[in-house]
Amino acid sequence: MKIFDIPGVMGQAIGVRGGLLIASMAGVALVLASSSAPAQTACAQSDFNCDGKPDILWRNYGTFNAGKTGVWFMNGTTYLSYADLPVETNPDWQIVGTGNFNTDGKPDIIWRNKATGANSVWLMNGTQRLSTATLPAQSDPNWQMVGVADFNADAKSDLVWRNKVTGENSVWLMNGTTRTSTAELPTWTGTAWQAVGVGDFNADKKPDLLWRNSTTGQNTIWYMNGTTRTSTANLPTQADLNWEIGGAKDLNNDGKAEVLWRNQTSGENAVWNLNGTKVSSTPFLPPVNVYAPVDRTASNGLTSNPRTDAENMILFLDSQAIAYGQN
Numbered sequence: 001m002k003i004f005d006i007p008g009v010m011g012q013a014i015g016v017r018g019g020l021l022i023a024s025m026a027g028v029a030l031v032l033a034s035s036s037a038p039a040q041t042a043c044a045q046s047d048f049n050c051d052g053k054p055d056i057l058w059r060n061y062g063t064f065n066a067g068k069t070g071v072w073f074m075n076g077t078t079y080l081s082y083a084d085l086p087v088e089t090n091p092d093w094q095i096v097g098t099g100n101f102n103t104d105g106k107p108d109i110i111w112r113n114k115a116t117g118a119n120s121v122w123l124m125n126g127t128q129r130l131s132t133a134t135l136p137a138q139s140d141p142n143w144q145m146v147g148v149a150d151f152n153a154d155a156k157s158d159l160v161w162r163n164k165v166t167g168e169n170s171v172w173l174m175n176g177t178t179r180t181s182t183a184e185l186p187t188w189t190g191t192a193w194q195a196v197g198v199g200d201f202n203a204d205k206k207p208d209l210l211w212r213n214s215t216t217g218q219n220t221i222w223y224m225n226g227t228t229r230t231s232t233a234n235l236p237t238q239a240d241l242n243w244e245i246g247g248a249k250d251l252n253n254d255g256k257a258e259v260l261w262r263n264q265t266s267g268e269n270a271v272w273n274l275n276g277t278k279v280s281s282t283p284f285l286p287p288v289n290v291y292a293p294v295d296r297t298a299s300n301g302l303t304s305n306p307r308t309d310a311e312n313m314i315l316f317l318d319s320q321a322i323a324y325g326q327n
């Protein structure tokens with residue numbers, strides 16, 4: 001495995017250690033296309049500072065700084081800065097993703113309470129929470145809300161669900177916080193398959209579904225036309241199950257989603273840039289290490305990095321799959 005380092009945030013060095021990576025680029029930093037500002041009239045789905053660049057949400061489901069929630073402002077795969085979001089200390093409330101649930105064009109944050117089945121949305125103005133709105137409940141905890149995207153091209157965010165027992169999948173088509181209808185997706189039985197992200201992988205402006213098999217490490221895309229599955233394609237297998245998919249997001253604004261990875265053991269975070277279903281490069285994001293609740297310097301061998309605000313956060317927010325895996 002090739003080893004290379006790039007400057008990280010807070011003076012950290014970021015090394016390729018984990019064996020995620022089907023890496024092919026000698027340099028890790030991406031050359032970002034700067035001329036293609038997003039066409040949205042408002043901010044993109046996860047662009048919290050509305051600079052045209054998608055950002056990454058975090059939530060700490062651990063016990064140290066419990067409930068801390070925040071956002072990484074990004075320039076492609078380069079970390080720029082961090083901002084806190086309001087704290088929600090109840091770990092049963094899990095973030096599913098971001099979308100636009102009112103008419104201001106700014107990303108809002110969707111939550112599901114895995115204990116009660118309640119669902120809600122934080123209506124946001126950037127990192128400021130304006131209000132909280134209730135979404136319809138789904139009291140069956142076997143139904144996992146797995147993603148947020150606009151599946152019927154009405155510019156309103158919809159919600160993707162998977163039943164982890166029956167393998168049923170569906171989409172709630174939404175008008176803001178009102179559910180207008182439910183569309184069935186194909187069923188995929190087998191509890192090992194987790195829906196881990198929603199993003200447009202083929203640049204047809206239609207959201208697709210990303211799956212990871214939590215036993216075999218296989219990864220698969222369902223290409224969708226609205227709520228109709230048109231085809232499927234396999235991505236490379238990542239057999240190291242320490243690597244979990246944190247979501248799908250078009251970080252570099254080329255119209256195609258990248259795959260966000262987090263290694264729950266090492267704290268490393270990385271991105272698969274895809275060329276079709278091939279991994280073209282694997283830039284690393286700053287690591288976010290998992291520290292022991294009391295004595296973080298004693299945990300899991302990752303003691304050398306200085307603490308940053310974000311380092312106590314352990315999970316990507318862009319997919320609930322990791323959170324489910326924790327529970």
Ligand SMILES: [Ca+2]
Nearest residue numbers: 047048049053
């Ligand atoms: Ca941004």
Ligand SMILES: [Ca+2]
Nearest residue numbers: 150151152156
């Ligand atoms: Ca919609």
Ligand SMILES: [Ca+2]
Nearest residue numbers: 200201202206
């Ligand atoms: Ca697509």
Ligand SMILES: [Ca+2]
Nearest residue numbers: 250252254256
């Ligand atoms: Ca992209």
